[in-house]
Amino acid sequence: MSKSADILVIDDEQVIIDAVIKICSLDNYTVDKALNVKSAIDKISVNYYKIIVCDIMMPDGDGFQIIDELHNKKIDSSIIMTTGYSTVENAVKSLYNGAIDFIPKPFTVDELLNSLYRANKYQEIKNKLEQVSSHQNGNHLYYVPCPSKYFRLGYSSWMVQERDGSVLMGISDLFLKTVDSIKNIEFQNREDEIAQGISCLTIISEEERAHKILSPVSGRIVEVNEKLKDNPSLIEKDPYFEGWIYRVIPVNPEYEQKNLIPCSSDRM
Amino acid sequence: MFQKIGVRLIIAVAFTAIIIIGVFAYFNVESHSTGLIKEVERHANQLSETVISSTRFDMMLNQRERIQEIINTIGQQQQIRDVRILNKEGIITYSSESSIINQMVDKNAEACYACHTADEPLENISITERTRIFKLHPDSTRYIGIITPINNDKSCWEADCHAHPSDQKVLGVLDITISLDDVDENIIKSEIEIVIFALVAIIAVGFIIGFFVRRWVVSPVNDLLNGTQQVSMGNLNYSIKDMGEDEIGKLGQSFNNMTKKLAEARMQLFQSDKMASLGRLAAGVAHEINNPLTGVLTYSSFLLKRTKDNPEFQEDLKVIVRETMRSREIVKSLLDFARQSVPKKNNADINEIITKSIEVIENQLSMNKVKVVKETAEHLPKITVDSNQMQQVFINLLVNASDAIGNNGGTITISTKKISLSPFGIAQIKKATCPKRHSLIDPEYKIDGIPALKVKVISGKNSGIIHLDPIYGKHRNHFDLNFEIDANTDFVCPECNLSVVQKEKSCPKCGSKILSFEINGQGIYEVCSSENSNYEKWDFVDSSGFSDYIEIKISDTGSGISNEDLSKIFDPFFSTKGQKGTGLGLAVIWGIIDNHNGTITVDSEVGKGTTFTTRLPLTPQR
Numbered sequence: 001m002s003k004s005a006d007i008l009v010i011d012d013e014q015v016i017i018d019a020v021i022k023i024c025s026l027d028n029y030t031v032d033k034a035l036n037v038k039s040a041i042d043k044i045s046v047n048y049y050k051i052i053v054c055d056i057m058m059p060d061g062d063g064f065q066i067i068d069e070l071h072n073k074k075i076d077s078s079i080i081m082t083t084g085y086s087t088v089e090n091a092v093k094s095l096y097n098g099a100i101d102f103i104p105k106p107f108t109v110d111e112l113l114n115s116l117y118r119a120n121k122y123q124e125i126k127n128k129l130e131q132v133s134s135h136q137n138g139n140h141l142y143y144v145p146c147p148s149k150y151f152r153l154g155y156s157s158w159m160v161q162e163r164d165g166s167v168l169m170g171i172s173d174l175f176l177k178t179v180d181s182i183k184n185i186e187f188q189n190r191e192d193e194i195a196q197g198i199s200c201l202t203i204i205s206e207e208e209r210a211h212k213i214l215s216p217v218s219g220r221i222v223e224v225n226e227k228l229k230d231n232p233s234l235i236e237k238d239p240y241f242e243g244w245i246y247r248v249i250p251v252n253p254e255y256e257q258k259n260l261i262p263c264s265s266d267r268m
Numbered sequence: 269m270f271q272k273i274g275v276r277l278i279i280a281v282a283f284t285a286i287i288i289i290g291v292f293a294y295f296n297v298e299s300h301s302t303g304l305i306k307e308v309e310r311h312a313n314q315l316s317e318t319v320i321s322s323t324r325f326d327m328m329l330n331q332r333e334r335i336q337e338i339i340n341t342i343g344q345q346q347q348i349r350d351v352r353i354l355n356k357e358g359i360i361t362y363s364s365e366s367s368i369i370n371q372m373v374d375k376n377a378e379a380c381y382a383c384h385t386a387d388e389p390l391e392n393i394s395i396t397e398r399t400r401i402f403k404l405h406p407d408s409t410r411y412i413g414i415i416t417p418i419n420n421d422k423s424c425w426e427a428d429c430h431a432h433p434s435d436q437k438v439l440g441v442l443d444i445t446i447s448l449d450d451v452d453e454n455i456i457k458s459e460i461e462i463v464i465f466a467l468v469a470i471i472a473v474g475f476i477i478g479f480f481v482r483r484w485v486v487s488p489v490n491d492l493l494n495g496t497q498q499v500s501m502g503n504l505n506y507s508i509k510d511m512g513e514d515e516i517g518k519l520g521q522s523f524n525n526m527t528k529k530l531a532e533a534r535m536q537l538f539q540s541d542k543m544a545s546l547g548r549l550a551a552g553v554a555h556e557i558n559n560p561l562t563g564v565l566t567y568s569s570f571l572l573k574r575t576k577d578n579p580e581f582q583e584d585l586k587v588i589v590r591e592t593m594r595s596r597e598i599v600k601s602l603l604d605f606a607r608q609s610v611p612k613k614n615n616a617d618i619n620e621i622i623t624k625s626i627e628v629i630e631n632q633l634s635m636n637k638v639k640v641v642k643e644t645a646e647h648l649p650k651i652t653v654d655s656n657q658m659q660q661v662f663i664n665l666l667v668n669a670s671d672a673i674g675n676n677g678g679t680i681t682i683s684t685k686k687i688s689l690s691p692f693g694i695a696q697i698k699k700a701t702c703p704k705r706h707s708l709i710d711p712e713y714k715i716d717g718i719p720a721l722k723v724k725v726i727s728g729k730n731s732g733i734i735h736l737d738p739i740y741g742k743h744r745n746h747f748d749l750n751f752e753i754d755a756n757t758d759f760v761c762p763e764c765n766l767s768v769v770q771k772e773k774s775c776p777k778c779g780s781k782i783l784s785f786e787i788n789g790q791g792i793y794e795v796c797s798s799e800n801s802n803y804e805k806w807d808f809v810d811s812s813g814f815s816d817y818i819e820i821k822i823s824d825t826g827s828g829i830s831n832e833d834l835s836k837i838f839d840p841f842f843s844t845k846g847q848k849g850t851g852l853g854l855a856v857i858w859g860i861i862d863n864h865n866g867t868i869t870v871d872s873e874v875g876k877g878t879t880f881t882t883r884l885p886l887t888p889q890r
Contacts, residue, residue: 015560015563020566105562106561108569251614251655
């Protein structure tokens, strides 16, 4: 496949395309554009893009069609979904369908740049993995997949049901690997309410990039991992056990589990 | 005039009085005059006996002049017209009127008639039969005549004159005629008295009844009439003043209650419509505004990045970015509000949710010196709700209550209890099938957010689809047809074209065809096929009777809400808190309760406090 541009931006609003192009140029990405679903599908079938920034609501269809198209054609571009109709449902659905991030409109330059940064990293990891599997030289582990009883929201956060009915949640290793080394974590407080698909935590990297984590579960925070507050790097060392973030009393775990991907499916 | 209930009642009562008093008066006059006549009769009889006995001695001695003298003297009395004695042959032998002496009286004359009707004259007859009342000519006064037979006696045939033989039984008769002038005058006088009394009584009864009818019936009925007119003109705030404890008073109370319920229902319906359209509008607006906002925010934050070395620009650009971010939050809250999401329900204890909600804002409450009184019912059944959303509702209501109380302290009372309400207008049809069990629920077409029933209409060459309201009792049916429905129109399942018309029945309200659907395991639902009729019937739901709800009341002793504000309180962006609030809180609450198929109402009195009443269905809606 020819490599014409790094990023394809799909949006029916010219001003958004212009803005995205301008922002991407800051980090020296090259950008191609499509104004509707049809021309986007035409473009992805001809060119390969590392990253696709895709609006959900467009006049001739929705962004999920593009995700489906990529799946069908087995193209592993990283997809970042955006929409002006930014509902929790759209966010959760995007991540469930394989988008790596969901950015509600209107977004700032940094929000988009940070998301692109992670998407780029994600691509790098995927490429390395492919190389490893194609050459089959050794079992290099570039990231730790989540344990089999866990459930994850896209590739960003995980949750696991404890015996006492509470739920532990944390950040997946793959997400952490797409973020530079962590400088600081901004937690919410105990007793705060969090909701599935809504940002519940912000990671500040050494490069001062802010990465928001979307919660995998709705409920009330009953405990915050105090160890992480003292030692943020713990999360990188052991993201699935010692590096948990919140203990939550879930509101409706059975219902919300349907929007999550069981980690057991990753091992097949 | 005669259409009026008061006039009719008065006429009915007066008519009854006329009959009763009239009958009474008639019999009274009758017995009075009979009594008077009897008295005169007795008097005349006595007089006759007196004449006979006083003349007896002279008869024996045959002193004819003396007899004539006595009769003349008696005949001179005022009321006595005539006293005469007739002998056996009918010749008048003595009379107070000398001109008729020696005249012959025929035995068929009215005076003799009583005894001489039969061939043989009667000898012993009663006083009534001896009496006769007559007029000399039609215009004269009435007279009473009495004939007394003079019987034969031993002393008569043994007397010296030998005038009478011993085998004769009756020697002659005494006939006295007395004028009834006085008696008649008396009778007329009493008749007049009684008529006057009757008239006065009837008029008095009429007035008294009229007074009470006006007081107890006419004026309350007029008040009620006025009330119904006010309500029909749309004034649902009208209430009838207290009319006491009788049936009409109870009717008035029930009327007030009905108006209140009607106003609440209308408010709820109005709000529901408003919210639905506002939700769509908000979603559209949010989507449309977010795109240009993205332009502003990206470009301004882009510039902010590019001008790091220019502090003058930085300041200004920061303002633009900050304010755009603020707009983003406003649009986001609008979108949150508009989101018509299905609540994520689980079984929860309402009392527990309330306790948690109070815990969350305990600090704020104690700072404002607010006392919270819980009057929760024990052993409430668990209810299927989104407990997070419910908690949001209670926290919001509690914060509002606390704000209304202000800094001077007060009380918030929270009570919960189980109640029962009628299902009409609440139950939802979730599955409906044609006779071949094709589903008739159209997920593509929603009436007030709920998938409607679809039916194909075939009329000659025309055909179309109508949609029926899935909420039983609300009949907001959509007939988007470009042809008329007539008697030959058929209603069929869109999939198999099998008729869904119930052939044995027709609409009891308009006579149109009845459509009938099988509701999965919940009997048959029937609805009129006419657009203008509101007939529908669902026995399964009707027979299940009242359904249970949990009612939660949150009352505060705060400043209260004016009537003017009360109607706008659930409107989005309506706020009395100025800069402190967004005005979305109660609108969001309303949306949440509506999504739970519940209702929320508010009562308030300025200066006394406010009560929010929330009702949530205990059983899942059909």
